[in-house]
Amino acid sequence: MSEETSLLVSAETYEENAVNIGTQQKSTDMGRFIERVREDGLYLLDIPTTDARIRSIAALLNTFDAPSIMVVSARQYGQRPARLFAEAVGAHSAVGRFIPGSLTNPALRSYIEPDVLFVTDPANDQQALREAVATGLPIVGIVDANNHLRNVDVALPANNKGRRSLALIYWLLAREVLKVRGETTDEAWAEANDLADWESTF
């Protein structure tokens, strides 16, 4: 089986949606996910690794009850895809400002006790990350070339800043989660969910 056929979508689709475009800074933690440096200094992430991680994270998320998965995105471009992902798989989403205490203060109306936290950007979702660590939750995160892996338990290396990139990642992740459950197929998913609808409209 060639590399092309084993990917969830073609390498061109990943590239068109800028999923592999990193940043001009690279953290030491992310070194093993970097494929090469472009002439303009941008670090490019390894597409097959990103693809493999989407599969394994989808399988991991399926080991938890869907309502006990919490998806957070403070980043604007991640809010719509994160919300749609949560709706598709039956998870809980917290987009926009994360209310401090949502994971630690039972007196709050927004208090919730998830079993796993999925963050769009560990640097932007600091408050959720901190509370998840305090409560002992495993943390899955989309990490870009400049992110550190501090407090991230399972990393999904991908561009977590781009509108189209975040849409494709969440779209694929939702598809794979539902495929593992046997609730959809590639064709049925693509027919029912236009990727463009998952992009943020900001």
Next chain:
Amino acid sequence: MSERATHCTSSGIPLEEAGSTTFPCPGCFKPIGRSSRVRNQGVPYKCPNCGFVGP
């Protein structure tokens, strides 16, 4: 999630302090344990069962 790790996969210390966690390995679903210290320092772990390297 039924099985829980009792020790940190990276450092081997018991998972007793706050901030430690346990979760199924994304590769084989055997439990992985991470102490608060290795989480805070982003120390890599390797699943002893399937070889999955994380984070």
